[in-house]
Amino acid sequence: MQKIIRWIVLISLVVVALAPILPQFVWSFSHRWLFPSLLPSEWSLEPWEYAFSTSSRVGEAFISSMAIGIVVSLLSIIVGLPASRALALYDFRGKSVIEWLLMVPIIVPGIVATMGIHQVFIRLRLTDTFIGVCLVHLIPCIPYMVLVMSSVFANYGTDLEDTARTLGAGPVSVFRYVTLPGILPGLLVSTMFTFLISWGQYITTVLIGGGSIITLPMVLFPFIAGTNYSNAASISLIFVAPAILVLIFTSRQLGRESAVMGGFGKL
Template identity: 40%
Template sequence: MKRDVLSALARLALALFLLMPLIPLAIWSVAHGWRFPALLPSELSLAAWSYALSPVSGVVGSLGLTFFIAAVTSVIATALAYPAGRALGRLRFPGRSVVLVLVLAPAVLPAIAVALGLQGLFLRMGWTGTIWGVVLAHLIPALPYPTLVLTAVFARFDPHHEDQARCLGARPLQVLLHVTLPAVLPGLRTGAVLAFLISWSQYLLTLSIGGGKVQTLPLLLFTFATSGRNDLTGAVAMIYVLPALAFMALLLRQRSKTAPLPNRTDR
């Protein structure tokens, strides 16, 4: 009994810990004056929200831009990862482990190691300050995730189903649409979500390649966070987090329908 209470408390603490940093941000977004030692703001105000949602601040446009860049990055990364994941997961060939290390490298090597050289390269190509330049830059850290997820998915994928479908006279496109894709869809979706989130949170690569002209939300948020406007920072942070949460919730809801997490007890 006592153990149950303890573990329930531990779970509650975990839930609080996971939500913790978002709470003061949410409160700050409606605070006007919240100084030590007040536990709650002295005055509530929607001024920060109205500024953040006004066209002057550029937050809404920036939200759309950030979403667009992340979505395009995710689609390209997943499209490139699909054949590569299939090759790495299903086939044995010389150099496979070298390719694996190469795929993993951008996830392990910090963005700064890439950003400095990439800026010089893109400057000469005239790609800095462009949305496509930023998408290309985001591809680097985003690619490993869908590739590794799809490698694992294809390693478990049974190609006999494809063979059977072919024997029954299905054309290659039909095999892909009706057999292969449904089987690897959860992995495809997980990889796409991870690539999306990597691009969605990217700061340094956007700063160095976008050169300030491609103003994604993390850049905007950083400017407010380093200028002491906690209310604006809170409002922009909420605007930044909420769509990503909704997006994740939507996808995970779908995923839990197709591939539920284990729902059994061990004792």
């Protein structure tokens, strides 16, 4: 009995996971696919030709999205890693205030701070720039990085580092050979999350990028809003591909490393 329930759950899980994605493959090859046809009545490569044409700007947007995602992830690591370590391993006055400061951006709608910062960015000439968009993406990314990594650091003992230090290792080699391998699985997952948060940003990029910085969600949105589902599908699949790749690399960590995902449980 229990086995039957398990298989029902598992099979519906696979169906539900794939149902919104797989039909988009078919849509991306369809020319005419109207109710009530179960399959396109005319097939075509046009949606893919369009996606790969320069007019669609998908290629350009892909590169911008990727560059912004990588810069934002790196910046999040650079500022987020020391902060998470401090929050996890040291007790200091005002710690709970700092924790709150760093967590509030997760709770407060991103659009609120973006609308406010927009005016300042216009004056500083940061709108319409790559840096401006990266900065606004950092608002949600840093908190997620700190949330996950402070949990990782909390589960990570410093004994090994101390031993290495007493054995005469310098700070760089301690980090390189002791700290980094210890936190790497967690770092992978939190970097994946920050990258994906940046990868999926739409309205913040529209507002701060002002049309000069074009990212993938911005080329996709008009086609979904315009119910042009064939083109939406081909662009969607290009948009999804790197995300799935990232998941393949981090899936094991997501599933096994309790401290990492447990980080989300520490808010």
